[in-house]
Amino acid sequence: MMKYKYLFFDMDGTLFETSRGIIYSLQKAYKINNLTPLPEDKIKKLIGPTLDEIMNILFGEENTELKMKVREDFRMTYAKEGVFMLDLYPEVMDTLEKLYSKNRIMYIVTSKPEIFASQILEKFNMSRFFKKICGVPLDGKIPPKSERLKNLIIEENIPLKEGLMIGDTLSDAKAAWENNVDFAWISFGFGHENEIKKYDYKINNFSQLLNLK
Template sequence: MRWRTWVFGVECGTVPVQPPRRMDILFDLDGTLVDSRAGIFNCIRYSMEHHQLPVPTAEDLLWCIGPPILESFAKLVGPDSPHLFEPAVVKYREQYSAIGIFECEVFPEILETLEELQRQGHTMHVATSKAEVYAKRIITHFEMDRFFASVNGSELDGTRANKAELIAHILEQQRISRDEVVMIGDREHDIIGAVKNGVPSIGAMWGYGTGKELVESGATLCARVPRLLVELVGSL
């Protein structure tokens, strides 16, 4: 593309203008696109109470958002009750799929940001450790499916729950170059997963992780609010 240059109405020549760089953008779900604390916390507490296990407070469960749910329940149930691990997960999923899945809301500025990124020609994908079957329901429920070329998550048995493995899977399946992709997420798992795949990342500081956590994990950039993503993606 070339742009004509005029001075006082006289054409002085042309200068090259680079078109905007189009990226593939991988978005985490919980803590990045949606605030899902209520549904996740309520269902964990429901399962723990059902199995007469110690019921943590909401504040004590914040660490559970980000890691795979199987990993979280392994720690919650603990080594003293290994026989309750699988039943606890089953009870959680029973409640979550029926009620908790929609006990969440889209973060402010997210829809407007997705619209602008799409307008600029970027291709967007969801990359979440949450079970893919749940992720697709959430994205469709909040009418965000119009923004995403693919929604990717783990299998119920935990396959691809590791964020590094999930990102590698998406890059392969979608034929995405590592030179043209960025991962956006709010927890260390998102950033470390990006680092292990050799791709840049943007820390979502409006989510559940801290700025310190994101920086120490190796985030390339950090955004305080969603609307800043447009500028930061353009700077990569």
């Protein structure tokens, strides 16, 4: 029986395999700007942080004209073509149904723009499971995931010992560590165990979440 009452879910690499849409959109943005497209395996390693953080990794901290153009072209392509190029991981729907029926209170904490996260959940008939979606704005300053989780915990008055962050990458792990909540690492997502290092649970099959003790 799942011992946690409040569950914070990442999306990419946790609920959904989203690499197809992200790879397609970033490669197209590179082509539009006459850049050599990045290899698919390199793009997969970038999935997890916010788009601004990914752009900083690729182009450096300075907001050059090229960097901002690639960012905008990626976002436009993803919004029009890439957003629904994704697959739900096995056992996700059945597990969420069971958690919901057991009165677990669930949230989405994602580095996706909130509008895209909402569209995806609606398409898959999953919005009903989640009390709130904590995504990022399309424009303006994007706070790190740890800060957004902190604000959610405060707003919802959630006891830390009753909360569990569920995600696949280092940004998810840091969000948990910095907010003193337990962390369940999704091993089949985009993150790597050698960078995560510390977790309370290792999830190899999504349905394992039903029996955390």
